Amino acid sequence: MAQGFPGLTGERAAGADDRAESRAVARVRGLTRRFGERTVLDGADLTIERGEFVALLGRSGSGKSTLLRALAGLDRETGGDLAVDGTVAVAFQEPRLVPWKKVRANVALGLRTSGGGASGTSGGGPRAAADKALAEVGLAERGDAWPLTLSGGEAQRASLARALVREPGLLLLDEPFSALDALTRITMHRLVLDLWERHRPGVLLVTHDVDEALLLADRVLVLDGGRIAHETRVRLPRPRPRDHPDLSGLRATLLARLGVTPEDAPQDAPQDVPGGPRADVPGETP
Numbered sequence: 001m002a003q004g005f006p007g008l009t010g011e012r013a014a015g016a017d018d019r020a021e022s023r024a025v026a027r028v029r030g031l032t033r034r035f036g037e038r039t040v041l042d043g044a045d046l047t048i049e050r051g052e053f054v055a056l057l058g059r060s061g062s063g064k065s066t067l068l069r070a071l072a073g074l075d076r077e078t079g080g081d082l083a084v085d086g087t088v089a090v091a092f093q094e095p096r097l098v099p100w101k102k103v104r105a106n107v108a109l110g111l112r113t114s115g116g117g118a119s120g121t122s123g124g125g126p127r128a129a130a131d132k133a134l135a136e137v138g139l140a141e142r143g144d145a146w147p148l149t150l151s152g153g154e155a156q157r158a159s160l161a162r163a164l165v166r167e168p169g170l171l172l173l174d175e176p177f178s179a180l181d182a183l184t185r186i187t188m189h190r191l192v193l194d195l196w197e198r199h200r201p202g203v204l205l206v207t208h209d210v211d212e213a214l215l216l217a218d219r220v221l222v223l224d225g226g227r228i229a230h231e232t233r234v235r236l237p238r239p240r241p242r243d244h245p246d247l248s249g250l251r252a253t254l255l256a257r258l259g260v261t262p263e264d265a266p267q268d269a270p271q272d273v274p275g276g277p278r279a280d281v282p283g284e285t286p
């Protein structure tokens, strides 16, 4: 059961969960993380299956980014078991492009940081792989541009291309749309779904936006008290209209689980945007 999970440090009893485990691209068991006296993750369990799109919600400071950083291998000061099978790529809220490298070279950096012999260059060199990824995110013409000449949305596309070029089995997205305006965010939702359907990585999307989670994910998790405290499955075909009647009940459940009444949720999206207002977790800064 542990094959292909080089990070696995412990083993649970094999049994009923074996089939799901064998499909897992990431498996976290009893994950703990303390900062000084503060316990942020307190025995978190999480499995992400291959090709599954999972969204992670939680109040500010609940430990979402801490969990994502652990999965990305950026934080090794954790306790418990954490195993990822295959290549991992991350895109953050800020695109984090290197300003003195052109866009194509920034995307190719994704290959340089690949661990474990990622196959991102299959069918050509780094340049061809970067150009292919740029074309997939709609930036075919911008490979020779400097990052500072890109719009916010374009920079986030380049960041996605840099993640994609690794051909990741697990794609970690840490609030990648929250700094974008509402219309650009909708375009990016479509792009991410399109890329996910083509490449089928397992995805963990950290977001403050309940609607974003419901529109994109197969499963929506709520992190609370250092653990995954709630799970909602979204069994609706995509694309999902925001006003789909089946979403309103799920939205209410999630908002209640986050300690928010729908009336409390900020109504900050422009009214001419299809689907209307968003339901953000309050107290956040999108």
Ligand SMILES: Nc1ncnc2c1ncn2[C@@H]1O[C@H](COP(=O)(O)OP(=O)(O)OP(=O)(O)O)[C@@H](O)[C@H]1O
Pocket: 035, 040, 058, 059, 060, 061, 062, 063, 064, 065, 066, 067
């Ligand atoms: N390197 C660190 N040193 C000390 N404390 C940290 C560190 N990283 C995170 N924390 C603390 O851990 C808690 C969880 O932080 P984290 O960024 O994971 O929360 P989050 O759920 O992603 O929050 P937000 O939604 O506001 O981004 C916070 O209280 C934060 O201050």
